[in-house]
Amino acid sequence: MAQTNPPFMSGVPELLLLRLLDQREMYGYELVRSVREVTGEAISLGEGVIYPALHALERNGSLKSRRKAVGGRTRVYYSVTSRGQARLGKLADEWRRVRAGVDVALEEPVGAGA
Amino acid sequence: MAQTNPPFMSGVPELLLLRLLDQREMYGYELVRSVREVTGEAISLGEGVIYPALHALERNGSLKSRRKAVGGRTRVYYSVTSRGQARLGKLADEWRRVRAGVDVALEEPVGAGA
DNA sequence: TGGCATACCTTTTCGTTCAAGGTATAATCC
DNA sequence: GGATTATACCTTGAACGAAAAGGTATGCCA
Numbered sequence: 001m002a003q004t005n006p007p008f009m010s011g012v013p014e015l016l017l018l019r020l021l022d023q024r025e026m027y028g029y030e031l032v033r034s035v036r037e038v039t040g041e042a043i044s045l046g047e048g049v050i051y052p053a054l055h056a057l058e059r060n061g062s063l064k065s066r067r068k069a070v071g072g073r074t075r076v077y078y079s080v081t082s083r084g085q086a087r088l089g090k091l092a093d094e095w096r097r098v099r100a101g102v103d104v105a106l107e108e109p110v111g112a113g114a
Numbered sequence: 115m116a117q118t119n120p121p122f123m124s125g126v127p128e129l130l131l132l133r134l135l136d137q138r139e140m141y142g143y144e145l146v147r148s149v150r151e152v153t154g155e156a157i158s159l160g161e162g163v164i165y166p167a168l169h170a171l172e173r174n175g176s177l178k179s180r181r182k183a184v185g186g187r188t189r190v191y192y193s194v195t196s197r198g199q200a201r202l203g204k205l206a207d208e209w210r211r212v213r214a215g216v217d218v219a220l221e222e223p224v225g226a227g228a
Numbered sequence: 229t230g231g232c233a234t235a236c237c238t239t240t241t242c243g244t245t246c247a248a249g250g251t252a253t254a255a256t257c258c
Numbered sequence: 259g260g261a262t263t264a265t266a267c268c269t270t271g272a273a274c275g276a277a278a279a280g281g282t283a284t285g286c287c288a
Binding site for chain 2: 010015019035039042094097098
């Protein structure tokens with residue numbers, strides 16, 4: 001029953017992570033909560049999505065990380081590199097393009113007017 | 115090099131096909147052109163996407179088809195069933211939800227104002 | 229008769245999301 | 259002191275589905 005390919009979600013985790021981390025440094029567990037809050041519960045990403053995504057983004061140079069001990073616990077904080085900012089810009093453009101195309105198609109039929 | 119997983123496209127072909135066919139009956143080859151036109155070139159779906167999608171939608175009862183001979187050539191015209199209309203409604207809602215979530219995240223940072 | 233547009237189709241690849249499960253420490257509550 | 263919950267990290271496996279590339283055949287036009 002694993003809902004593996006929910007509609008419209010491809011690319012969304014990457015875009016959201018880059019966007020949130022571009023505003024401030026955060027750690028994985030925090031991002032899980034943050035995504036839910038920021039999107040007004042509209043979008044919720046589990047740890048099984050966040051962590052692999054963070055690792056992939058770090059691997060390709062879009063993010064860098066540093067470990068930080070906080071109250072006996074270790075957190076891995078991520079921040080966006082300049083490469084990541086470029087990637088974010090491209091992804092955001094791509095998002096706007098797709099959004100525009102879908103929205104146009106979803107508008108009322110041409111023949112509906114007077 | 116096959117760009118198999120472009121960002122933000124998951125669910126989009128299904129949504130567009132249902133939407134276009136809900137306005138009028140069309141055939142596959144026509145839909146390839148229509149998607150491009152309607153979206154103002156923003157979205158372009160190849161035959162390798164359109165045909166399998168149409169078949170899947172017919173299989174699950176969202177579309178029905180009829181063959182029609184036009185000038186010696188045979189076309190397969192598709193139209194939306196009531197089941198397909200329900201599916202279209204759900205998908206459109208889903209689209210709006212995801213769009214809202216992403217757009218909120220993409221807005222200017224809170225700290226940017228005066 | 230060669231080429232192009234129409235019109236249908238399948239096969240294969242591949243990335244990506246997601247659920248589920250797994251480890252370990254700190255805090256809380258009884 | 260023992261159990262439970264929250265924090266915090268992580269991996270594995272499955273399944274989906276978009277895309278490219280390739281394949282067939284007919285009609286039209288020069």
